[in-house]
Amino acid sequence: MKRLFLILFFLWGISASAQSVFKRTLKLMGSRFDISVVAENQQQADGYIDIAVEEITRIEKLISSWDANSQTSMINANAGIQPVIVDRELFNLIKRAVGLSKLTQGAFDISYASMDKIWKFDGSMEMMPTEEEIKQSVSKVGYQHIDLNENAGSVFLDTKGMKIGFGAIGKGYAADQAKERLKALGVQAGIINASGDMNTWGRQPNGELWNIAITNPLNKDNVFAMLPVDNQAIVTSGNYEKFVKFNGVRYAHIIDPRTGYPSTGIISVSVMAAKAELADALATSVFVMGKEVGLDFINQLNGVECIIIDEQGNINYSNLIKPKQ
Incomplete structure (x- = not known):
């Protein structure tokens, strides 16, 4: 028992x-x-x-780049104007993203957010954009223009109108x-x-x-x-x-x-x-x-x-x- x-x-x-x-x-x-x-x-x-x-x-x-008060939005709003001091977590995320951009030779780039939206994938496009329009659409894109100051913990986009985004x-x-x-x-x-x-x-x-x-x-x-x-x-x-x-x-x-x-x-x-x-x-x-x-x-x-x-x-x-x- x-x-x-x-x-x-x-x-x-x-x-x-x-x-x-x-x-x-x-x-x-x-x-x-x-x-x-x-x-x-x-x-x-x-x-x-x-x-x-x-x-x-x-x-x-x-x-978030949609929230005007987020640190990401502040970085974008100050592009070509001045560096923005951000939390170390965000700084390190951007730093890793820039490293990935270098590794992929720009196939990945968080400054893609600067692209003009000339391509439409909703069925409304009837003809291709011109070569000049396509060239201009990426004129502000380039991870090389993201300046990271490790000591200050700041991020500076050196081109006016440049933006970063984390969609990818x-x-x-x-x-x-x-x-x-x-x-x-x-x-x-x-x-x-x-x-x-x-x-x-x-x-x-x-x-x-x-x-x-x-x-x-x-x-x-x-x-x-x-x-x-x-x-x-x-x-x-x-x-x-x-x-x-x-x-x-x-x-x-x-x-x-x-x-x-x-x-x-x-x-x-x-x-x-x-x-x-x-x-x-x-x-x-x-x-x-x-x-x-x-x-x-x-x-x-x-x-x-x-x-x-x-x-x-x-x-x-x-x-x-x-x-x-």
């Missing part, structure tokens, strides 16, 4: 400490966020998710920070999905790695690969819905900040890296670089992998990716 009691008590202990995945979907930073955490019950999960939302909201206020890395950075905040609180596992910018940690309650499904945009119901991810970020960007077509060429909404011309040849890029911020920036860069150059570039980076789907629906993998079919 005593032995039976001990066995029952042991089984009850396992059941009482059993954990499940709890998920909440909401709109943050103007986009859909799916926040999943492994917790013992709904009340505990709600507390964790509330903290993640608090962190994402804080970051949005820091990097902001959600990824928010996903990273929300993950770190929850890990610091002892949350053992979860996924922050910021509209395709995903960061994972820990494992599922059954002990298995998280598996991320990759679909072909030309056939969204068909999952062609399941990627097991171990404390990694994976970002998927697509341009299969926003594009224009002139003279038989399909121009997508991701624009090369160096030339002003939209990207061509690729419809989807998925990048795996240690952080969503990095994966986010690299996914944009690969679109701009094109399939061949993009794959070669990714294959030279340690700890980074990618999947590229071209306009013909062909699936291209970087060297070390091993999808679970």
Whole structure:
């Protein structure tokens, strides 16, 4: 009897400490966020998710270019006028972005926000912009004109009318920070999905790695690969819905900040890296670089992998990716 009691008590202990995945979907930073955490019950999960939302909201206020009172808006308003002293967190984010611009030779550039919006992807364009219009549209773009003063903690855009924006890395950075905040609180596992910018940690309650499904945009119901991810970020960007077509060429909404011309040849890029911020920036860069150059570039980076789907629906993998079919 005593032995039976001990066995029952042991089984009850396992059941009482059993954990499940709890998920909440909401709109943050103007986009859909799916926040999943492994917790013992709904009340505990709600507390964790509330903290993640608090962190994402804080970051949005820091990097927003829509809020006239944000430090980012102050930097833009003082372009060509004077440096602006900012919080160290924002300074370091801009510093990393400039570093990524150098790494990608300008395929990624946070000063893309200076571009004139001459391309329309809402069906209203009837003819291509002229070469001169395209050239002028990027005349104020250039990460080389972002002056960072490490000692003062200031940022100066040296050209009047120049702007920075975090559309290409902001959600990824928010996903990273929300993950770190929850890990610091002892949350053992979860996924922050910021509209395709995903960061994972820990494992599922059954002990298995998280598996991320990759679909072909030309056939969204068909999952062609399941990627097991171990404390990694994976970002998927697509341009299969926003594009224009002139003279038989399909121009997508991701624009090369160096030339002003939209990207061509690729419809989807998925990048795996240690952080969503990095994966986010690299996914944009690969679109701009094109399939061949993009794959070669990714294959030279340690700890980074990618999947590229071209306009013909062909699936291209970087060297070390091993999808679970």
